[in-house]
Amino acid sequence: MKKFVNDPDNFVAEMLEGVYLANQDKLKLVPEFNLIHRADRPANDKVSIIQGSGSGHEPAHIMAVGPGMLDAAAPGAVFAAPPVDYCYECIKAMRSDKGVLVLINNYQGDRMNWDMAVEMAEAEGIKVKAFIIDDDVAVQDSTHTVGRRGVAGNFFVIKACGAAAERGASIEELLALCEKVNGQVRTMGVALTSCTPPVKGTPIFEIGEDEMEVGVGIHGEPGRRRDKIKPADAIVDEMFDAVAHDLPFKTGDRVALMINGLGGTPVSELYVLYRRAAERCKEAGLTIARNYVGEYCTSLEMAGASLTLLRLDKELEELLAAPAEIPIRVF
Amino acid sequence: MKKFVNDPDNFVAEMLEGVYLANQDKLKLVPEFNLIHRADRPANDKVSIIQGSGSGHEPAHIMAVGPGMLDAAAPGAVFAAPPVDYCYECIKAMRSDKGVLVLINNYQGDRMNWDMAVEMAEAEGIKVKAFIIDDDVAVQDSTHTVGRRGVAGNFFVIKACGAAAERGASIEELLALCEKVNGQVRTMGVALTSCTPPVKGTPIFEIGEDEMEVGVGIHGEPGRRRDKIKPADAIVDEMFDAVAHDLPFKTGDRVALMINGLGGTPVSELYVLYRRAAERCKEAGLTIARNYVGEYCTSLEMAGASLTLLRLDKELEELLAAPAEIPIRVF
Amino acid sequence: MGDITIADVERAVRAAAGTVLSNQQYFSDLDGVAGDGDFGASLAAGFRVVDKDFDTLDKSSIGAFLLKISMIITRNVGGCSGPIWGTGFMRAAMLSKEKTSISLAELEQMLTAAVDGIQQRGGAQLGDKTLLDALIPVRDTVKAHAEGGADGATALKACAEAAEEAIERTKHLEAKRGRQSFTGERSIGSLDPGIVAIATILGDICTEFGVSRASKAA
Amino acid sequence: MGDITIADVERAVRAAAGTVLSNQQYFSDLDGVAGDGDFGASLAAGFRVVDKDFDTLDKSSIGAFLLKISMIITRNVGGCSGPIWGTGFMRAAMLSKEKTSISLAELEQMLTAAVDGIQQRGGAQLGDKTLLDALIPVRDTVKAHAEGGADGATALKACAEAAEEAIERTKHLEAKRGRQSFTGERSIGSLDPGIVAIATILGDICTEFGVSRASKAA
Numbered sequence A, B: 001m002k003k004f005v006n007d008p009d010n011f012v013a014e015m016l017e018g019v020y021l022a023n024q025d026k027l028k029l030v031p032e033f034n035l036i037h038r039a040d041r042p043a044n045d046k047v048s049i050i051q052g053s054g055s056g057h058e059p060a061h062i063m064a065v066g067p068g069m070l071d072a073a074a075p076g077a078v079f080a081a082p083p084v085d086y087c088y089e090c091i092k093a094m095r096s097d098k099g100v101l102v103l104i105n106n107y108q109g110d111r112m113n114w115d116m117a118v119e120m121a122e123a124e125g126i127k128v129k130a131f132i133i134d135d136d137v138a139v140q141d142s143t144h145t146v147g148r149r150g151v152a153g154n155f156f157v158i159k160a161c162g163a164a165a166e167r168g169a170s171i172e173e174l175l176a177l178c179e180k181v182n183g184q185v186r187t188m189g190v191a192l193t194s195c196t197p198p199v200k201g202t203p204i205f206e207i208g209e210d211e212m213e214v215g216v217g218i219h220g221e222p223g224r225r226r227d228k229i230k231p232a233d234a235i236v237d238e239m240f241d242a243v244a245h246d247l248p249f250k251t252g253d254r255v256a257l258m259i260n261g262l263g264g265t266p267v268s269e270l271y272v273l274y275r276r277a278a279e280r281c282k283e284a285g286l287t288i289a290r291n292y293v294g295e296y297c298t299s300l301e302m303a304g305a306s307l308t309l310l311r312l313d314k315e316l317e318e319l320l321a322a323p324a325e326i327p328i329r330v331f
Numbered sequence C, D: 001m002g003d004i005t006i007a008d009v010e011r012a013v014r015a016a017a018g019t020v021l022s023n024q025q026y027f028s029d030l031d032g033v034a035g036d037g038d039f040g041a042s043l044a045a046g047f048r049v050v051d052k053d054f055d056t057l058d059k060s061s062i063g064a065f066l067l068k069i070s071m072i073i074t075r076n077v078g079g080c081s082g083p084i085w086g087t088g089f090m091r092a093a094m095l096s097k098e099k100t101s102i103s104l105a106e107l108e109q110m111l112t113a114a115v116d117g118i119q120q121r122g123g124a125q126l127g128d129k130t131l132l133d134a135l136i137p138v139r140d141t142v143k144a145h146a147e148g149g150a151d152g153a154t155a156l157k158a159c160a161e162a163a164e165e166a167i168e169r170t171k172h173l174e175a176k177r178g179r180q181s182f183t184g185e186r187s188i189g190s191l192d193p194g195i196v197a198i199a200t201i202l203g204d205i206c207t208e209f210g211v212s213r214a215s216k217a218a
């Protein structure tokens, strides 16, 4: 296993401790519940925004905790939704008179655990609301299934709500904002390699040296199909078409464009992808008001990338540009 | 080849175009010379700071171009120092009355090409000075060789000089600052995997599934020895000891600690490494005044990490905290 | 008399814990085929605690005991399995408060309560290729044997076989719940780890009680 | 008479370009052993242009021609090879201005100038396991043949052999320059790509001029 890891069972705990040690002035850590929260929150004059999904998607979500973003995150084991207790303790710790907003990526495990936790918290009179994010266009919606997955698009929900919450938005206003962002954001990803959860110790799926997984999930779930690796531009074209036609995005739209690395792909390649995506936006008459090139929602060390488009309006553009401060810094 | 690439020969050119397209308001691109520079520079009241080495180390150095950091970068092909012409055109484009400071990582190729370019520029009456960075403790210095390699520590030279230059420091003052930073920064890296330059198409070295390269170079040059992969803490201990004993760092020192990912290692693992490094600093009586966990100087998609320690004083602490703005953003 | 004592329940749960711990890798690998490969680790995180704390668990009644099991699983198991298994044990516990022994008919009611709870929690139906496709037939088997007045051993053997059959019967189905559902048609042909887990556990319980039948799935 | 004409120089350079382009992968692989694996690609980036623009290059004199080659290499080749090869051709060009043919003695002076320039540029000495370990013996060979009044073909054959010998002779040495030097003792036993390139080029030039000798290295 080509990983920096001690006892695999301690991987998440040690990562959390590392994040805490690097940000002791700003964050607090409650190890029993994998809980990382802002040292200066909760505050009763601000809605608390929290998220917890499986680990292995860093910087999502523990490294997105900070002013203008999340107030707390309570991740589970790698790729496993947090147990009910983690969710419940996270809500309780971030209790605020203005309420607690739980952002949930649309996976059955995350939903069930958070549902139970929300019920428990409400039973105690805590004001808490949950919102489900499902931006992945790879798996088609269907009444039978749980619906689309929540992937890199969750960044935009977090950022918009985080900014609005700092300005005193009510939980009802934030839920409306979630609806708006989630309704206008679409993502699709492609994997070139598999990834290995430390405890499992072996790759989550097999893939040939010349193969790619189109529409892969951020937990290594298979996507639309297995195919031969194509030139970067052809891959972008497929992701762009899937994403752009889904909403659909239309000539004249102002958009945020995100090229998100899945963990093992270097930023140099992400910019090669961005180049083509920007060309496609231009051809489609979309104006890129803001761009994001880097890692926002990963799958451990998986080599791959996802493309996200978010349709903007004045409010969103302004919220995305608002200041924020998180553990991830570039200088 | 598990890469997002079109024609491998165009990899660097397309990456540069991507960086430009994502930052058209702030950067200019001169494709003939792989030149990326601040759109608002040069300015005669500020020393221009430039760097150019091989590509494949992104975000170093093209994504470090911006206010408070570099004014321009002119990378060569992947892992190859830029040809003399690129260096020369970069100096010329950034010509300033206050002078042009060239930061060079200590590799023979980079030195020879920049030397020739500096000679040519000086012959034209351009005020230009060069500084050689060599922070890597992995390869021992020796009168026979070119000396130590310049690796992730170059970030601190860039950041400190970038901040000082914005405040009007003279080129002589900046050279003194370079001496100070380079004199107090030490780095060592470990690779878990090899990496594949797009044009070469095959890994730069072979390494077993259970092996690591201790003291690897950022171009895949072999390091001190090949060894079995050890627990994360043991790897940190070896890097820390090599780095700390080299200067040496002493009880009471205030330091900047950087855990730099080599490209293919996810940030979750970097924080596992940070955790142990912070423990070691504490044991050694070093106060971590500022920390850096992420990718600063990479080797394409190589899985691995380096540990850098910089001894601080008030001036450096203040310069490192100064504002900067580069293409790499986190929100 | 065919009654199941609290001692039987304890042995069965302990055997189940053994099954989960010794099959962790196998269960995770099954989950890796169409899911995300964490099923074995998730479940083991809970049953490891069950196994460790077993001797100190409240055994004043079957209900009290199962409630503890439910809480341990809810506390320690993430993913889908925490809520699914935690809810199942919880509902079964509700119907066995104060009881120190239960009849097959009462067991059937407990299993029905567990199935209902799991369906409310996760919204899965029979045929969605989840562990319910093993649990529901098992419940029906207990019902039939209870009505027929069979003894526990006979019923247990039949339950293990019913769960075992579910593995192959659902293999060709498309998963509609949990992560495997995202793979859509590609989940067809893969074994559902939850169903395999139920069958393996029942097989090992048979062995534990010396019921002549070795689990094929283990 | 044993003079070397500008036509000979053109053929030799074109043959060298062919060698570099057809051995790009091989040269890079050699560099990958103890270096960074870009030698073949770096050199090819320059000689590809030489080959492409060949017909339009200034051929008014040997010096003018070699100057152009030097400029193309300096412009297009990065890494150590750009300055090293660019400087070498540049210095040789300086001594052949206006000349359309040169004697072996003049060739020896040109090679000496190239060697000196490369040493000034990169500070390498004989035995540092760089292409100088091939170039210097080649220069000495030309000198000996010039003094002995040998003809071009005989000298060329001897030069190719001298370069060829350098490959094995330096194999056990430790690299002191360029990236390979960072590998220290671990560079011992590896072939230096620069030396192999010189030998391969001279071998192919022999073939080009029908001098009875096939390069072993190619």
Ligand SMILES: Nc1ncnc2c1ncn2[C@@H]1O[C@H](COP(=O)(O)OP(=O)(O)O)[C@@H](O)[C@H]1O
Binding pocket: A079, A080, A081, A108, A109, A110, C031, C035, C036, C037, C038, C039, C042, C043, C078, C079, C080, C081, C082, C084, C118, C121, C122, C123, C124, C129, C130, C131, C132, C177, C178, C179, C180, C192, C193, C194, C195
């Ligand atoms: N909605 C559901 N109802 C009942 N069982 C389910 C449901 N969703 C998943 N399961 C069972 O859980 C198993 C997967 O468990 P686990 O891997 O822990 O969940 P996750 O999909 O969160 O990784 C599946 O094999 C299936 O049998």
Ligand SMILES: Nc1ncnc2c1ncn2[C@@H]1O[C@H](COP(=O)(O)OP(=O)(O)O)[C@@H](O)[C@H]1O
Binding pocket: B079, B080, B081, B108, B109, B110, D031, D035, D036, D037, D038, D039, D040, D042, D043, D078, D079, D080, D081, D082, D084, D118, D121, D122, D123, D124, D129, D130, D131, D132, D177, D178, D179, D180, D192, D193, D194, D195
């Ligand atoms: N200082 C030097 N003087 C002469 N030749 C050198 C020197 N350094 C390196 N070389 C030659 O250049 C070759 C490596 O070229 P190249 O791979 O382009 O350089 P880099 O080390 O920058 O990647 C070596 O095999 C060696 O023969």
Ligand SMILES: [Mg+2]
Binding pocket: A054, A079, A080, A081, A109, C036, C038, C039, C079, C080, C179
């Ligand atoms: Mg899971």
Ligand SMILES: [Mg+2]
Binding pocket: B054, B079, B080, B081, B109, D036, D038, D039, D079, D080, D179
């Ligand atoms: Mg090189």
Ligand SMILES: [Mg+2]
Binding pocket: C031, C035, C036, C037, C038, C039, C079, C179
């Ligand atoms: Mg799973």
Ligand SMILES: [Mg+2]
Binding pocket: D031, D035, D036, D037, D038, D039, D079, D179
């Ligand atoms: Mg090289």
